[in-house]
Amino acid sequence: MSLNSFGHIFRVTTWGESHGPALGATVDGVPPGVPVDEGAIQHWLDRRKPGQSKYTTQRREADQVQILSGVFEGQTTGTPVQLMIENTDQRSKDYSEIAEKFRPGHADITYWQKYGIRDYRGGGRSSARETAARVAAGGLARAALTQMVPGIEIIGYMTQIGPHGIDRARLDLGQIGENPFWCPDAQAAGDWAGYLDGLRKSGNSVGAVIEVVARGVPAGLGAPVYGKLDTDLAAAMMSINAVKGVEIGEGMAAATLTGEDNADEIFMGNDGQPVYSSNHAGGILGGISTGQDVVVRFAVKPTSSILKPRQTITKSGEATEIITKGRHDPCVGIRAVPVGEAMMACVLLDHLLLHRGQIGENRGRIG
């Protein structure tokens, strides 16, 4: 029972504070013989790095990952892999004010109440910087996934910023890398740019919805009742900083559908595999993957670190104000896209190993 770890067999423990010497991920249960090196993992970290666009915070972290164990002559050994990222851009700021005040909407007050001590620099352990460790672990997971199930693809993108959603009729995954928003709808991306510029100028922020799709996932993954694939995915996404909602397939909208509309009927495909008429289920039935695209969405709340003053209290219980100075993130959700992908990769790999452990191959033939 390690509360800073997730996963059953492929088990990731993250460590490190925003302004500590380093942060990282200790990854246990890695299958042996997976080809990997620092460059392969660095690739995924570079996609997440701050300072990518004018819409994300300008902390200049190199986020260089080092592999300190578990890899030998270019392959995993099956022993724990230590992925470490040294913090290099900890501004020598004056933290005396923030040490005394609790930023509303952040974990400052709850960490203080629970632990009686908190590293207040940049949020300490509660900082979204922790997600860099997740992305590194996700890179390792992807390397293993590629080897075990070559057809698997994991693609994340934003479907909504504030009240502005994409038009799914215009959805084109090829657009994702073509704008600063991981947006698969070029037109929406243009609208979002103007919208966020306005927010940045007014010193405000907004939330977002991120969708992560996994394709080529074999049927049979998931361990009912409490290790269901959707249960573990929900936990994985909800654990990301600032997430307030998680959906599978139709998600909350499933409540509005009737049984007739929601049904994914089943047919036999040409290749002797079942096919479905639709995918309201998001690729998971009874907690087990069907072989269809696994579709997960999560909502990120807007950051409270905005330029407008907020009412709060100090540690000594005095009323005070707090205001974020200088640059701020109008939409922290943007940087959560690679994090969602990383969590999807870790959970899928874990379930591949878990299924192989208890069951071996899928045992039920159809046809």
Next chain:
Amino acid sequence: MSLNSFGHIFRVTTWGESHGPALGATVDGVPPGVPVDEGAIQHWLDRRKPGQSKYTTQRREADQVQILSGVFEGQTTGTPVQLMIENTDQRSKDYSEIAEKFRPGHADITYWQKYGIRDYRGGGRSSARETAARVAAGGLARAALTQMVPGIEIIGYMTQIGPHGIDRARLDLGQIGENPFWCPDAQAAGDWAGYLDGLRKSGNSVGAVIEVVARGVPAGLGAPVYGKLDTDLAAAMMSINAVKGVEIGEGMAAATLTGEDNADEIFMGNDGQPVYSSNHAGGILGGISTGQDVVVRFAVKPTSSILKPRQTITKSGEATEIITKGRHDPCVGIRAVPVGEAMMACVLLDHLLLHRGQIGENRGRIG
């Protein structure tokens, strides 16, 4: 790593199939000295039982719980408590058809593919009957919660059936027991009755949204980063049959809010405790409870067991049709309300124990 268990210290393992001899919950980590008896737990099961209204399936299960261990002279001993419910109303039906076909929207096909064997009677282990075991465990958790934190209250209710939501301006918790829908809005309850009658007659079904609120929860519960209170609650609710989305506080709507609108500002209360201007956060910040109401919502999809024929395949891969005969559940979500409450109780108790274990008392004073 037990995939049929949840919880860290207060750990519940459920077992049993819909049409097996019995089902139950093995509950470990129960604090000793909690007064409890079969009647106390039966109370919670009776609220869940089938056959309560014309809107829920008419399987006549007595759902009588027996305590087989872990309680002595009216108190828990701190050893595992075995809660068993014998199945008494397993209809001696002809299952030959259902043994061969996969009901769309159910776990039949995925269980078959994964395990190569499935108890097809009533869905076997994938049946919502499993939730009776959760409700029993939740009853035990409530007994312990009452003793440890006397002010804690856990209240569940429906906020939406199909497209019809409650009006929060009319929300009156006193109404919850006054209609067959756990609905806190008397007017909406009336509308829902008519709506569901229509669905039942047309042989269709619809989804629902359930909200569970916990009051009097101390601040400081939750174990970042992967044992966060919201993470465990999301997993708990997502693990319930037919759930497709989980929300904390504003949930998916948090994406649409701006930082200015979403902020819960902090003030000092008269009793020397922090108070908040609002509760968009749903009582959890950084994965740790703030002392405000913990607010969780989840969406239940409509059942696919409807009277309209559905296209599917047989085990041998032949196209076929399936149709539910006789009675059906127009809204399975109704029966999920006590289940959501039970999961909330189990998770809260678990976190009280976990916090006490690693930390002891809350260590940070304010003021």
Next chain:
Amino acid sequence: MSLNSFGHIFRVTTWGESHGPALGATVDGVPPGVPVDEGAIQHWLDRRKPGQSKYTTQRREADQVQILSGVFEGQTTGTPVQLMIENTDQRSKDYSEIAEKFRPGHADITYWQKYGIRDYRGGGRSSARETAARVAAGGLARAALTQMVPGIEIIGYMTQIGPHGIDRARLDLGQIGENPFWCPDAQAAGDWAGYLDGLRKSGNSVGAVIEVVARGVPAGLGAPVYGKLDTDLAAAMMSINAVKGVEIGEGMAAATLTGEDNADEIFMGNDGQPVYSSNHAGGILGGISTGQDVVVRFAVKPTSSILKPRQTITKSGEATEIITKGRHDPCVGIRAVPVGEAMMACVLLDHLLLHRGQIGENRGRIG
């Protein structure tokens, strides 16, 4: 983290007190498709039952096991298996004395101090009756092992009673079932009979050493560093009531050996598999099985429930005496033999599944 459970994938949770209504084992992670029924498990329980000989306590428990879940049409489903044994011979004794006194050498005092409540009838949860649940779980494990690795054999026997050991030169496994002591040395069995008769008459008791050997175990099982096969076997045996020492291979005697004497040298066998010159290692190197016999030994202390009065205190702190009346067990170790075998079976199956999960097949070829 369930403290009444053991195992990683094949995970067993036992429950039940000596004089409660029932006891049992909730077994999770069972591979699906294993043929099993109540008779198959009853076979193993019958070997353990009290009242087998004049040397073991005469509580007449039928120890009838019921399978309440997880088995369908004669095969495991991959869902949790509930094995329940109802207690039928709870003597309606007068427990008022034992409720107040702590029996020396038993867990009475520590359970009282820790929990503040104890079921004092027959030791409650601390009773060796709990091992019946382990033996049932072990029967289920054996069924799965037989299917997965047909050549595996697990054989337990006593190597020592009090100061009297067997002569390994006379070791004949065929003798094990031919005497009341699971003794593989017919001559020693005769000596032990006389020795124990003397102890029984004088109202005394003695300890014993049990050895459990597993043959046909594939190489490669065990998960370094903290899930080593020997680590899990040591924990499994030490968890048995009254056990005070555990050994692998040479055990404590390895300390007295020199490197020259202790080395198991390696050669290629005729079948292209490595063979070893000896087996001082007990079949485990670096925590991983070598393919040789896995040899585990454990020591059971003598029971303190003897006919001679013992000095102790009452709950109110008064000095007093306690004496066991009537029949007593001159050597409780005898009944631990089937328990040791059951633990070996559970741990081996667990590691087969674990290895298959993280690694798949053994990846390293020799030759």
Next chain:
Amino acid sequence: MSLNSFGHIFRVTTWGESHGPALGATVDGVPPGVPVDEGAIQHWLDRRKPGQSKYTTQRREADQVQILSGVFEGQTTGTPVQLMIENTDQRSKDYSEIAEKFRPGHADITYWQKYGIRDYRGGGRSSARETAARVAAGGLARAALTQMVPGIEIIGYMTQIGPHGIDRARLDLGQIGENPFWCPDAQAAGDWAGYLDGLRKSGNSVGAVIEVVARGVPAGLGAPVYGKLDTDLAAAMMSINAVKGVEIGEGMAAATLTGEDNADEIFMGNDGQPVYSSNHAGGILGGISTGQDVVVRFAVKPTSSILKPRQTITKSGEATEIITKGRHDPCVGIRAVPVGEAMMACVLLDHLLLHRGQIGENRGRIG
């Protein structure tokens, strides 16, 4: 389920290979507010370091620990603590021979068979170098223990080298630091020196027995049935490299004792606490601490890395010889003493937290 982790709440994950860039321990569940710094942990590492005497291997590792997270302004934060030790003395040896051969008595062959890849330099992950990480984690545990239970002491020493044991009548803990063997019997220490000199000259090695005693341990620690204190201690010690046997109290000798001799009778002490006439139980009854000294012993086998040639095979299955060149360790057990102490510290702290979690304070009063 992390196989490179141990502990329930205070959970340690070690990582790192003998000749990799670094090794370390990720420690989760550390209570907050414990004063600690690198020097405090370094103290314990220095006691373990190679090159301390002519009897232990001369690899010159500085073993400098760095704290990379989880400590802020001199106190633990309750977040994971990353303890890293960089490897500085990896000899640039020619490993081509060792890459092909399996050293008898080591994990080379089993790691190869299981994983299909092994870092053969110095044993890779199977190297006893991993124990440096344990000692670092143990240093952190001791800091927390000191704060939680000020009277706790943990003392380890050797009781036997080869066939030569100490004389317990001469046992003087003050002697432990006065000789190179952690020996509490000055006279035996002198004998051992001559004996080991002889072994070193003849190129042979021998095993040893280490005893670890914990004093001032409160009664009530341990979580029956499978989280018993002795179960966790047995697992902890058995997981140490080269350990083949573990004993609690009388250990294997308990088998030879009669009930009359083995009984620890109970009396009331002057301070209103129970006292025992003896401590055959080793401080643990029913898996729970009694308040007496907790006494654990473990046997370390002799290293197979000796100067005499050993028969073995190569990866390609050819018969060959292997011989250790240069310096060797005549008794690797000597360096296991601080490791045993570290494991005792980790397990005791873990159980203090676990007990506080599920139970709170000891609930049962006597008197």
